[in-house]
Every structure is written in C-alpha cells, then in structure tokens.
Amino acid sequence: xxxxxxxxxxxxxxxxxxxxxxxxxxxxxxxxxxxADVPVWDPCLRPIFAALExxxxxxxxxxxxxxSPGFPGHDDLWSDPHLAMTLGPSWDSQRQLTALVVGxxxxxxxxxxxxxxxxxxxWVPAWLDxxxxxxxxxxxxxxxxxxxxRITLTIAPHESERTVAAAVEVLGDRCLVWGSAFPRGEHRGxxxxxxxxSIRAESVLATNALRLLGLPHTEVQQQKxxxxx
Numbered sequence: 001x002x003x004x005x006x007x008x009x010x011x012x013x014x015x016x017x018x019x020x021x022x023x024x025x026x027x028x029x030x031x032x033x034x035x036a037d038v039p040v041w042d043p044c045l046r047p048i049f050a051a052l053e054x055x056x057x058x059x060x061x062x063x064x065x066x067x068s069p070g071f072p073g074h075d076d077l078w079s080d081p082h083l084a085m086t087l088g089p090s091w092d093s094q095r096q097l098t099a100l101v102v103g104x105x106x107x108x109x110x111x112x113x114x115x116x117x118x119x120x121x122x123w124v125p126a127w128l129d130x131x132x133x134x135x136x137x138x139x140x141x142x143x144x145x146x147x148x149x150r151i152t153l154t155i156a157p158h159e160s161e162r163t164v165a166a167a168v169e170v171l172g173d174r175c176l177v178w179g180s181a182f183p184r185g186e187h188r189g190x191x192x193x194x195x196x197x198s199i200r201a202e203s204v205l206a207t208n209a210l211r212l213l214g215l216p217h218t219e220v221q222q223q224k225x226x227x228x229x
Contacts, residue, residue: 041103154179
C-alpha cells in the first residue's frame with residue numbers, strides 16, 4: 001500500500017488527484033506538502049481535509065529531516081546527521097500534533113484520522129504534560145484524540161518496551177501501531193513486540209492499523225492470499 005502526495009497550495013489539483021485515486025486498492029492515505037510558512041490550520045487546506053474525511057483516508061505526516069520544508073530548527077543542525085536523526089522526528093511530530101489540536105483542525109474535521117510516521121512514541125507523555133500546562137483544554141483534547149485512536153503514532157524500531165510502556169500508561173494502546181522503518185537500513189521486524197507485556201500485540205500489529213486504514217480483517221486476509229504465489 002502507498003500514500004497519495006498532495007500539494008496544499010493547489011487544492012483544485014489535489015482534489016482531482018484524490019477523486020482519481022482514492023478507491024485504488026493500493027491507497028492507504030495521503031500526505032499534504034506545503035511550504036514551511038503555511039500552518040496546518042490554513043484555510044487553503046480545508047477542502048483537502050474535507051475530501052480525506054469523505055474518502056475515509058487518513059492524513060499521514062512524516063518528518064522530512066533535511067528535505068524542504070524540513071522540521072522546526074532544521075537550519076540549526078550544523079549539517080550534522082546525528083542531530084537531524086535524533087531531534088528531527090519527535091520535534092516535527094510535536095509541532096504537527098500541537099498545530100492540529102490548537103488550530104482546531106480535528107474539531108472542524110471531526111472524522112479526519114491522522115497518523116504520524118517515524119516519530120516514535122516515547123516523547124508523547126512529556127509533550128502531553130507540557131501542552132496541558134500551556135492549555136488545559138488543548139491537553140485534554142489531545143489526550144482524548146489519542147486514546148480514541150483518531151491520532152495514531154508509530155512505535156519506532158529503536159524504542160524499548162520500557163519506553164512504550166510509559167506511553168501506554170498515559171494513552172492506552174489504541175493509538176499505537178508498529179513502524180518497521182522498512183526499507184531503510186535500520187528497519188526491524190516486530191518479533192520483540194509479541195513478547196511485551198505492556199501492550200496487546202494483536203492491537204499494535206493488526207487491529208489498530210486496520211482501523212486506521214478502514215480495512216476489515218477479512219479483506220486483509222484475502223489480500224494476503226491473492227499476493228501468495
């Protein structure tokens with residue numbers, strides 16, 4: 001499965017692409033690219049978000065690290081890849097989720113699902129504490145969206161059971177899916193997750209992803225049969 005790439009400053013073209021591709025079997029969701037100075041709550045994005053709701057497709061967000069528009073602070077890394085890989089994913093994820101919540105995007109589009117890729121989950125409890133300190137209303141809204149699964153986060157391959165358990169204690173596991181990082185060199189399979197006591201492996205490895213993608217379990221089984229040589 002793959003993601004449709006849309007351009008936020010060209011909503012008419014993006015809507016045509018969505019209508020053309022939304023029902024293709026390979027389409028899992030869509031990502032929206034915008035310049036760095038365009039916030040996620042900008043009115044130009046509303047038609048795209050509404051169309052994603054109607055198509056029951058999630059909005060994907062993945063940190064771009066060095067690629068334009070990058071993440072907050074991407075010009076402050078002194079061209080060091082260690083800083084980019086360590087700070088970028090969680091930094092950018094925090095900005096995106098904070099903007100979606102405080103910008104009322106997920107209130108306005110009450111059926112829109114969001115999945116943050118590559119960001120991991122270990123930073124979420126501290127982020128929620130900070131957001132709640134800044135705005136109790138925003139913190140409560142973010143926590144509710146995570147616990148009900150409208151916001152989904154990917155567990156990164158480097159994260160330990162202890163790290164994930166701390167997030168599950170605050171959020172539950174309905175918002176978590178396994179992220180393998182495939183096909184990058186650091187990708188790993190989910191073997192260790194099956195033995196973690198802090199989560200329900202079936203939820204993280206299957207059920208939550210099926211809900212995010214709007215797929216019944218029987219359809220996934222059928223796709224596996226069709227792909228078997």
